[in-house]
Amino acid sequence: MKRILLIVLSVMAPVLIAAAQAPVAPNGIAYIPGYMTWKVIAPSYREDKGQIRIITGNEIAVAALHAGTKPLPDGSMLAKVAWKAEKHPVFPDATVPGAFMQVEFMVKDAKKYKDTGGWGFARFVGDELKPYGKDAGFVSECFQCHLPVATNDYLFTKIVRTP
Amino acid sequence: MKRILLIVLSVMAPVLIAAAQAPVAPNGIAYIPGYMTWKVIAPSYREDKGQIRIITGNEIAVAALHAGTKPLPDGSMLAKVAWKAEKHPVFPDATVPGAFMQVEFMVKDAKKYKDTGGWGFARFVGDELKPYGKDAGFVSECFQCHLPVATNDYLFTKIVRTP
Numbered sequence: 001m002k003r004i005l006l007i008v009l010s011v012m013a014p015v016l017i018a019a020a021q022a023p024v025a026p027n028g029i030a031y032i033p034g035y036m037t038w039k040v041i042a043p044s045y046r047e048d049k050g051q052i053r054i055i056t057g058n059e060i061a062v063a064a065l066h067a068g069t070k071p072l073p074d075g076s077m078l079a080k081v082a083w084k085a086e087k088h089p090v091f092p093d094a095t096v097p098g099a100f101m102q103v104e105f106m107v108k109d110a111k112k113y114k115d116t117g118g119w120g121f122a123r124f125v126g127d128e129l130k131p132y133g134k135d136a137g138f139v140s141e142c143f144q145c146h147l148p149v150a151t152n153d154y155l156f157t158k159i160v161r162t163p
Numbered sequence: 164m165k166r167i168l169l170i171v172l173s174v175m176a177p178v179l180i181a182a183a184q185a186p187v188a189p190n191g192i193a194y195i196p197g198y199m200t201w202k203v204i205a206p207s208y209r210e211d212k213g214q215i216r217i218i219t220g221n222e223i224a225v226a227a228l229h230a231g232t233k234p235l236p237d238g239s240m241l242a243k244v245a246w247k248a249e250k251h252p253v254f255p256d257a258t259v260p261g262a263f264m265q266v267e268f269m270v271k272d273a274k275k276y277k278d279t280g281g282w283g284f285a286r287f288v289g290d291e292l293k294p295y296g297k298d299a300g301f302v303s304e305c306f307q308c309h310l311p312v313a314t315n316d317y318l319f320t321k322i323v324r325t326p
Contacts, residue, residue, distance in 0.1 A: 036202070036203065036325055037202065039199070040217055042259060044206075044215070045206075045215060045248070046257055046258075049256075052206050081323075081325065091311070091319055093211045094207050094209055095210065096205060096207050097206065097207075129326050148253050148254070149254075156253065158259075160217075160244075162199055162244065163292050
């Protein structure tokens, strides 16, 4: 019995440690590891912010976007990952990613987040993944910015097409 | 026996059709479907060409890039996918992908492609995926461009980092 408990604990330990260490946004959304293993929805470039980005989505989100399903179903998750935009040192015509700047998540739960289009928002900044926002009210800032794309289920990004 | 043959044919048919339809570059490298299911290596933006891109890699390539293994091992495959760069219609500060423009592949086989740094190059242009190059000599153009990054195994792109 003791042996089984030890095995269980040794298997669970990394999970428990990871969960304990994951930063949490003021609205309760925890940092979601693994967003770099999700499929690409699109790249984007923000000259005004000096950032180059990719938007990734989990299987539920990507399947819905490919099918044109709107609104996206509960369980959809998107990540917008931003790096400092830099000129390539050898090939300056190319703007490429430098240091990591932030990652933003949108998590769909139509009931839980009904006041913000069914989307829960979170942002984690810098290498320390500092949660953005003083309190849960920070989401109004996110939502206000996304309002102009309400007809696209509050998403700016359209999924890229390839032949 | 007939039944088994029918089953084998019905299973193989989509593969055979896909293989028959895949465009082939003048150096014999066939279009590689599935590159959008590979992991992201980085986004990039080419203002001079009006293109926004992502570079993806298969498991072998991505594992080697994360580990810092150079040169990359045989079997590594990278895709550079380019879309027309456009201002977002609602949020013009963001440059986003429009129409698909081209996809370029680099395929590692140190012996087969020893004259070009161990890399086989191919480019497929537009929605018709037209193979680039009049003859197999087109690769000298690719290789010349990649020569300045010879010390990085002829790769311009560094894999993005996240915390």
